[in-house]
Amino acid sequence: MYLTAHRILKRNTPKTGINAFLHRHDVKALPDIDWEDPNLDLVVNACPGRLVEKECDLSPGGNEVLSYLDVVSDDATTPMEIQTALDAFQNTLPGKSLPFVYGIGRIAVRFGAVVGLSGAEEIEYKALKGRALKLL
Amino acid sequence: MSEAFEKYRSLKQRLIHVRWIHRGLESDEEDRLIEDMDTVWWQLDTDEQDMFRTEPPQSLIRSDSEAEDQEYTVDVDVNSLPGSSPRCSKKVA
Numbered sequence: 001m002y003l004t005a006h007r008i009l010k011r012n013t014p015k016t017g018i019n020a021f022l023h024r025h026d027v028k029a030l031p032d033i034d035w036e037d038p039n040l041d042l043v044v045n046a047c048p049g050r051l052v053e054k055e056c057d058l059s060p061g062g063n064e065v066l067s068y069l070d071v072v073s074d075d076a077t078t079p080m081e082i083q084t085a086l087d088a089f090q091n092t093l094p095g096k097s098l099p100f101v102y103g104i105g106r107i108a109v110r111f112g113a114v115v116g117l118s119g120a121e122e123i124e125y126k127a128l129k130g131r132a133l134k135l136l
Numbered sequence: 137m138s139e140a141f142e143k144y145r146s147l148k149q150r151l152i153h154v155r156w157i158h159r160g161l162e163s164d165e166e167d168r169l170i171e172d173m174d175t176v177w178w179q180l181d182t183d184e185q186d187m188f189r190t191e192p193p194q195s196l197i198r199s200d201s202e203a204e205d206q207e208y209t210v211d212v213d214v215n216s217l218p219g220s221s222p223r224c225s226k227k228v229a
Contacts, residue, residue: 004222008211009159016157021214021222045221051214061213065223066157114208120153
């Protein structure tokens with residue numbers, strides 16, 4: 001499973017919004033992915049999976065990404081487990097430089113943002129977390 | 137610290153966030169926050185005001201004068217490109 005939310009800016013306009021996507025990998029095993037300790041980069045960049053849910057404020061494609069939250073885990077992970085992991089991630093976030101990557105059991109989480117957010121990371125993280133969790 | 141102190145800090149963080157979202161351009165939300173901050177400022181005692189005055193600067197300065205990023209990330213239309221990563225990097229031409 002790959003769950004992501006990102007804040008985007010339509011370039012050369014003041015329009016911003018958050019788009020969120022949920023991907024599943026189904027029962028077919030992907031040999032390079034160890035779901036007990038998933039490689040976040042591998043899933044995000046090479047094997048994002050099959051798109052099953054989305055919620056978009058702006059039409060995707062060509063927008064500048066200002067921040068992102070990635071969650072990678074086995075398809076069988078429950079929404080409650082994801083929520084618990086994201087809450088734990090939030091508690092460890094203060095003072096961390098971005099992008100911040102954290103593994104919580106078999107759930108890998110990453111949060112990143114373009115420069116300028118210093119002091120307001122948690123506000124942005126909560127916004128992305130809320131939108132991502134709505135898809136589960 | 138007083139309730140006003142916590143409120144001012146919260147408003148300041150929201151101001152950073154709003155300016156970050158709008159990439160330094162002015163917005164109605166920013167105007168409202170600044171008005172609220174001005175109101176709360178006068179509810180702080182002098183020690184609390186001094187604490188904010190002496191804090192190191194954060195990201196409240198506009199970024200107009202900063203050089204454009206040489207590389208940025210864009211989103212991908214995953215609807216028309218199934219199986220693709222939702223983001224990719226681009227170089228400024």
